[in-house]
Amino acid sequence: MANLLFNLLAIFTVVCAIGVVVNKNAVNAAMCLLLSLVGVAGLFIGLDAYLLAFLLLLVYAGAIVALFLFIIMLLDTKGDERARVARIPIAARVVALVLVLAGIASFFAHGRLPVPDPTTAPAVGASLKLYAYQLFTTYLLPVQIVGFLLLIAMLGVIVLSKRFEGLDDIK
Amino acid sequence: MIAPSLNAYLFLSFVLFAIGLLGVLLRRNTLVVFMCLELMLVASTLALVAFSRYNQTNDGNVFVFFILTVAAAEVAVGLAIIVALFRKRQTVQLNELNALKN
16 A cells, blocks of 8 residues: 555656646646645655645645745746757767666665664654754754845845846846 | 655756756756756755665755755845846847957
């Protein structure tokens, strides 16, 4: 059951991710990104990280993709764009294909990590209490730094969006 | 509910990252390139959550927490830069943004 669910979500996520890359229209690409993020949130639930699945939907799907859509609509760019696959030389394509296939082959041949059996082990990330405890003890300094980072980002956006007098001669 | 192996999750994360990188390299629209960048970030968070789950630690999950915050800040600043660029040059196509080229 869990395997079937994983396979379905994985295929869904990858197909939607490919849709982001191949879609000529930016709005359609944003919608594909949204669906792909929903798939990743489902995978997070499969990994017992319920809080992160919720946050992923809230932050990415709710805020970031909405911001993307807003900017796409605001700028109203032309959708007549083709991906530049045709201009890549044959030699580069062959080298890239061989490297990717070699990487995948070595991943399946040697990629065995000594991890304990997760079906019997408890899911640590499922409890909210541990997040709160860690964020306020071990990771207190990173939390402060991230708060400062958000403040700087806000100031940066204001500075970037404001029109300054006397800077119009820069072309 | 955790039947798939760690390798399955890591392979999926690798595939998502590769698709995002392909989009960054191939697309010309700055907004779509930025979206593919977000896709790469999400792929890395998937690997972190999978490692965290299979090793019974919570540190990877907390890292994902920070990555989400930084991604939100990054998108805000990046989109502000794109809008400022559009106001100056009237385009978001990467092949037309060549002011630093010569």
